[in-house]
Amino acid sequence: MKPVEQVWSPELAAHYESQGHWRGETFPALLRRWDALHPERIAIQDRTSAWTYGDLADRAHRFAAGLRKAGLQPGERVLVQMGNVPEFFQAVFGLFAAGLIPVYALPAHRRTELEHLARKSEAVGIITQSRIAGFDHAGLAQALADTIPALRHVFVADPDLENACAEPAALPEDPSARSVAFLQISGGSTGLSKLIPRTHDDYIYTLRESARICGLDAQSVYLAVLPVAHNFTMSSPGVFGTLYAGGRVVLAGDPRPETGFALIREHGVTMTALVPPLAMKWMDTAERIGADIPSLQVLQVGGAKFLPDAARRVAPVLGCTLQQVFGMAEGLVNYTRLDDDETTITETQGRPISPDDEILIVDDEDTPVAPDEAGHLLTRGPYTIRAYHDEPAANARSFTAEGFYRTGDIVRQLPTGHLVVQGRATDHINRAGEKISAEEIEDHLIAHPDVLDAVVVSVPDAQLGERTCAFILPRGGALEPAVLRRWMRGREIAAYKIPDEMRMVDELGTTAVGKISRRALRAQLQKDMTETE
Ligand code: J2J
Incomplete structure (x- = not known):
């Protein structure tokens, strides 16, 4: 059995320990x-x-x-x-x-x-x-x-x-507090999910600091609406952060606003966390039938971009403070602070947890961009992994020689340190916070005997933020989307991965489709789709 481990350089590890980030708790x-x-x-x-x-x-x-x-x-x-x-x-x-x-x-x-x-x-x-x-x-x-x-x-x-x-x-x-406590899973931008080894020291550091930043204490009551196994619900500050602070966790059986409002009233919930599409649903319902949730102090929204117009509705409609959370199971988590001004709360995705979170924003050649310019977000720090488990090829792509993690997100940083997420460079679709690898879905479609080739892209969607569209090049005559949908179900994959839309096409671009041109093809189709929306 391969051992699971996560190792930082001895110098950085000593630094994180000396700063009191890693305290040997398990x-x-x-x-x-x-x-x-x-x-x-x-x-x-x-x-x-x-x-x-x-x-x-x-x-x-x-x-x-x-x-x-x-x-x-x-x-x-x-x-x-x-x-x-x-x-x-x-x-x-x-x-x-x-x-x-x-x-x-x-x-x-x-x-x-x-x-x-x-x-x-x-x-x-x-x-x-x-x-x-x-x-x-x-x-x-x-x-x-x-x-x-x-x-x-x-x-x-x-x-x-x-x-x-x-x-x-x-x-x-x-x-040992330096050993791996559990394996989280990556959203996976290429192919299947990768395993993310998180150590006791690094994860407990995020719990302690997240609880502090979010103002949790023994009186706090956190409502878990999103799945508890997801890194956001688990740790930002989530269910584990609430337990760390000695508070109380209330578990919702479903994400409907009616269920959430009832639980908030019944248990005096002070904080909860939603993905943007759910937050919008909760606000629409509150406007329609009222929410009556005075105990709720903070609503966190994260997992996908929350647009400023929607963000501005939170305080007036739900009567609580909005906190934007931009995080990833690989590590780095950013929060708007509860006392940030309204513009910062509604227009940024927050700033890092730790003074030792190193942020680099670079162009395609890994050269740092000018301040305030958008670029690829690279990060290194006391709770960001240095490697996935047993993935030498992905590790070579996903980490720089200095150990910075390539997040795949395009961001810019304000002078205050707050980050604004502008988009992403990798080929995953963020469907209501659920990450879908285009490549993984393409592989399932191409496995069908009547499919010659397939390319999956994301399309903006009013409800979901993004939805998936598959362009399919059939091998011969007509091929019905319904047939492919059944095929995808038969592949026994999570239902959210089945493309929302399937379009049959006669050709998929002029370049021969290979691993390299596929990326360009996705970008082209993406552009065509977005322009016709
Ligand atoms: C835009 N994109 C965002 C945001 C995540 C806290 C919160 C979320 C996650 C999570 C998490 C975003 N605006 N506010 O683990 O602890 C996109 C980015 C990011 C990817 C990570 C946490 N918040 N994203 O969503 O591992 O593209 O973690 O790189 O599922 O979600 O996804 P995941």
């Missing part, structure tokens, strides 16, 4: 600390249950003992595919306590994505729910275990995560 130690400090306080609740910090520690430790009893060994990887349920926390903190490394899948993922994540991480097990939004995840997990011999353990959270628990037993020693 997730299993955090859980024990919360349990010792405030076991009676409510940590997590949803419609039907409320767990105190003591309950969480007890459940996680019994599950950890069960994992040990089942033979799982420290350092092994386990896929976690769960929705916004308290058992997610039992599973993940149980894995931490047993020295295991969670790999976070999203609820929307299907067999194709899970199989890729399982193989790439060499996972030995999967923890899931029997159903999420009506889909049979237990069946999927079992089918996966039947095809991947290494994936030996299947745990279904409901009804029987409890059955997997054992009497508390000796748990392994805490891991």
Whole structure:
């Protein structure tokens, strides 16, 4: 089994430590600390249950003992595919306590994505729910275990995560804070998702600082609307940042504004986070039927560009402060500060968490652009990865020789340090905050016997921000989009990856389509589409 690691240069690591960013804290130690400090306080609740910090520690430790009893060994990887349920926390903190490394899948993922994540991480097990939004995840997990011999353990959270628990037993020693705590997944601009190894030290630093920047404390109540496994909901400051601050996490079962407003009223929610299309839906509903959510102090919006016109509506319509969040699972997170002036809050995507986040904005030749000019955003810092797991080719492309991560985003920086996202250079589609790799979808389409070639581009969309359009060159006669749509469903991929639009074409451009010209072709089609919109 390949070890998972994340290594900074010794000089930078020493610097991050000397600055107090990395403090040697680990997730299993955090859980024990919360349990010792405030076991009676409510940590997590949803419609039907409320767990105190003591309950969480007890459940996680019994599950950890069960994992040990089942033979799982420290350092092994386990896929976690769960929705916004308290058992997610039992599973993940149980894995931490047993020295295991969670790999976070999203609820929307299907067999194709899970199989890729399982193989790439060499996972030995999967923890899931029997159903999420009506889909049979237990069946999927079992089918996966039947095809991947290494994936030996299947745990279904409901009804029987409890059955997997054992009497508390000796748990392994805490891991090194410099070791990898879990694997997040990349949005993936080329091909399939890559695995992002995040260490205890680096991630806990973002939790501590995010909680501080966002003003969280023991009185804070955070509503998780987006999937908890997504890096935004998990850490900016998200559910983990809220627990770090000793606050309370409320889990929403669905993202509808009516559900959100009811939960905010019922639990006195002070903060929540949405992607732009959802934020607009919440505002439209509030204007139509009223929201009555006086406890809500901060609405965070991020994951995709929030346009200034929409941003300006937040405070008057929802009666709370807007915080824009521009982050990435690879690391760097930017926040507008709660006391920034209105123009900064509505027109920028914030500034970095850390004084040690290094920001470089460069042209196509990696030469820094003039101040205030737009260019490629490169970054290096105390919580931005230096490499993906087991991806030598992607690592060579995605990181400079000095260890800066090439974010793929085009930004400009204001004299205050705030960043304005202008667009992006890589070929992913940001569909309502869900990132889709054009190449991955093209590969699925081209696998169809009647498709000679396909190119996928993004198109501006009033609701989603962007939607996907596939240009398809059939091999011979007519080919119906409905046939291809069925084909894509048959590929067992997340539903959000199925193109919103498919256009049959006679040719796809004059250049021979190869890996190099495909990029130019996408750009050309993109331009044609945008101009005809
Ligand atoms: C424009 N583009 C944005 C924004 C992300 C906090 C918040 C978001 C994520 C996330 C995250 C954007 N305006 N406000 O992990 O901790 C686009 C950029 C970026 C990519 C990263 C967090 N906020 N984006 O969205 O890994 O293109 O993380 O590089 O899913 O989303 O996507 P992801």
